[in-house]
Amino acid sequence: MTERALPILTVLAAIVALWYAGAVWLNSTWVYDQAQRAGTSVTLAEVIPQTMSQARPLLPPPHQVAAELWKGVAGQKVTSKRSLVYHGYVTFRGTMMGFALGIVLGVGLALAIVRYRVMELSVMPWAIISQTIPIVALAPMILTVANQIGVDNREVPKAIIAAYLSFFPVLVSMVKGLRAPDAMQLDLLRTYGASDAQIFRKLRLPASMPYFFASLKVAVAAALIGTIVGELPTGAIEGLGARMLIGSQFGEPLIMWAALFAAAILAGGLILLVGLIERLARARMGAPA
Amino acid sequence: MKDTLNIGQPVIEAKGLNLVFQTGDGPVHALRDVNLTIGKGEFVSFIGPSGCGKTTFLRCIAALEHPAGVTLTVNGMTPDQARQSRAYGYVFQAAGLYPWRTIAGNVKLPLEIMGFSKADQEARVRKVLELVELSGFGAKYPWQLSGGMQQRASIARALAFDADILLMDEPFGALDEIVRDRLNEELLKLWARTGKTIGFVTHSIPEAVYLSTKIVVMSPRPGRITDIIDSPLPRERPLDIRDSKAFIDIAHRVREGLRAGHGDD
Numbered sequence: 298m299t300e301r302a303l304p305i306l307t308v309l310a311a312i313v314a315l316w317y318a319g320a321v322w323l324n325s326t327w328v329y330d331q332a333q334r335a336g337t338s339v340t341l342a343e344v345i346p347q348t349m350s351q352a353r354p355l356l357p358p359p360h361q362v363a364a365e366l367w368k369g370v371a372g373q374k375v376t377s378k379r380s381l382v383y384h385g386y387v388t389f390r391g392t393m394m395g396f397a398l399g400i401v402l403g404v405g406l407a408l409a410i411v412r413y414r415v416m417e418l419s420v421m422p423w424a425i426i427s428q429t430i431p432i433v434a435l436a437p438m439i440l441t442v443a444n445q446i447g448v449d450n451r452e453v454p455k456a457i458i459a460a461y462l463s464f465f466p467v468l469v470s471m472v473k474g475l476r477a478p479d480a481m482q483l484d485l486l487r488t489y490g491a492s493d494a495q496i497f498r499k500l501r502l503p504a505s506m507p508y509f510f511a512s513l514k515v516a517v518a519a520a521l522i523g524t525i526v527g528e529l530p531t532g533a534i535e536g537l538g539a540r541m542l543i544g545s546q547f548g549e550p551l552i553m554w555a556a557l558f559a560a561a562i563l564a565g566g567l568i569l570l571v572g573l574i575e576r577l578a579r580a581r582m583g584a585p586a
Numbered sequence: 587m588k589d590t591l592n593i594g595q596p597v598i599e600a601k602g603l604n605l606v607f608q609t610g611d612g613p614v615h616a617l618r619d620v621n622l623t624i625g626k627g628e629f630v631s632f633i634g635p636s637g638c639g640k641t642t643f644l645r646c647i648a649a650l651e652h653p654a655g656v657t658l659t660v661n662g663m664t665p666d667q668a669r670q671s672r673a674y675g676y677v678f679q680a681a682g683l684y685p686w687r688t689i690a691g692n693v694k695l696p697l698e699i700m701g702f703s704k705a706d707q708e709a710r711v712r713k714v715l716e717l718v719e720l721s722g723f724g725a726k727y728p729w730q731l732s733g734g735m736q737q738r739a740s741i742a743r744a745l746a747f748d749a750d751i752l753l754m755d756e757p758f759g760a761l762d763e764i765v766r767d768r769l770n771e772e773l774l775k776l777w778a779r780t781g782k783t784i785g786f787v788t789h790s791i792p793e794a795v796y797l798s799t800k801i802v803v804m805s806p807r808p809g810r811i812t813d814i815i816d817s818p819l820p821r822e823r824p825l826d827i828r829d830s831k832a833f834i835d836i837a838h839r840v841r842e843g844l845r846a847g848h849g850d851d
Contacts, residue, residue: 481678481679481680481682482682484645484650484676484678485676485678485682486699488650488669488674488676489695489696489700490670490672490699490700491699495699499695499698499699500684503684506686582685582686583685583686583687583688583727583729584685584686585727585729
């Protein structure tokens with residue numbers, strides 16, 4: 298255990314050290330400006346403490362971000378508009394809806410593509426093109442259109458944006474997974490006189506599962522990004538994306554950074570969750586423990 | 587030596603069988619004018635260099651390839667009809683067990699597809715696992731078994747629905763010599779107990795001679811039969827029969843046949 302922990306902790310310590318150094322360097326500009334305006338001069342020893350606790354630092358040092366994060370999580374009622382738990386939950390809900398929609402769309406398209414050859418030629422290029430369009434350009438349009446056609450619920454366009462990003466890895470992996478069985482395995486089923494439906498159920502579907510779960514980890518992260526992007530341009534008042542936007546617009550870097558880290562923690566949690574589900578599924582399918 | 591030639595009624599008959607593959611380099615004659623009759627209960631080996639069509643011929647019997655015109659009958663039917671009536675079980679070079687199914691689950695696969703009742707499935711799985719000496723391994727997953735045991739499980743899978751014909755395409759080709767010897771012995775025992783008709787593709791001369799009642803020697807370009815040898819060896823064959831004069835004579839004739847077919851190389 299220690300030999301694994303040591304390198305991880307070393308890298309972590311290096312990142313924190315670099316972060317502190319960056320904070321001193323970037324935030325010192327403000328300290329020097331203040332001193333110049335007051336007509337005094339400051340020594341480095343006086344500068345450093347003043348870079349650690351500014352209200353609007355250029356780069357907040359780790360402990361300030363941690364404190365803000367703690368305040369946002371534990372310092373409020375979870376129903377408060379200032380609670381990161383509340384905003385995190387809104388983002389989590391949006392992510393899950395988009396994720397589910399993305400899985401349905403990705404698996405559905407993959408099934409159609411593997412079943413009908415023409416679908417590959419007609420659908421696959423569009424799926425690829427769809428991923429080349431920057432989502433930040435597309436998101437406001439989806440939101441506006443949804444609003445225009447009378448969808449008042451903000452959750453719907455958010456889920457669509459999240460699904461738009463998350464269906465693609467699922468689609469690509471499932472196409473590959475459903476085609477994973479080799480000629481010999483297909484021949485074997487043919488010698489039993491198996492129907493296409495049986496070949497699908499007994500061979501193609503179970504063979505695609507490892508590919509499916511691998512794609513879910515990418516897809517859930519993509520869904521989270523999509524949800525946050527969907528929360529940015531709405532003038533939205535809920536969600537970690539909205540929180541980041543508020544922090545940026547009102548010049549509150551601490552709020553922005555705290556929301557950013559909350560999103561990162563949420564992403565880590567989601568990936569752990571998907572990993573856990575994958576492990577359970579693998580165990581059920583007889584993989585070596 | 588009359589009992590060594592106890593050929594039953596013909597179950598597989600090929601008359602002037604031709605198969606041409608269209609490739610980018612033009613047509614390839616995979617099989618040309620193949621004439622062969624396999625009787626009930628025979629153990630027939632196909633031997634020859636790669637490209638001689640031995641596997642292709644087996645695939646024709648199994649209706650995995652479709653030669654033009656009906657020049658091949660299995661149990662008096664076309665290969666497609668024979669498949670529908672579950673005439674044969676097929677064993678491939680790789681065991682090809684599903685990693686997500688237990689050994690019993692893998693053996694059950696053809697039974698599920700063919701719609702056997704649940705109770706019948708259980709009984710048949712138990713029976714064939716016993717036949718290949720894998721009783722007690724039903725609940726294991728394929729990765730927990732050695733390569734030889736996996737191949738035995740795949741033979742059990744081919745036997746599960748009680749086809750009269752067993753088609754085997756280099757089933758022991760990927761295994762080491764020691765394991766292969768053991769499995770050859772076991773296969774002979776299994777053949778004696780079940781009375782199946784077996785078509786067996788191999789590129790090993792000792793394996794072909796040891797196992798077969800009939801050895802079909804083939805050569806490539808075009809794929810054709812160059813010699814058919816009815817083995818004078820008795821059906822009961824201990825491993826040390828391979829040191830006998832009769833065994834060595836047959837092996838010699840097979841080798842000569844292979845060399846003759848290769849004359850143009």
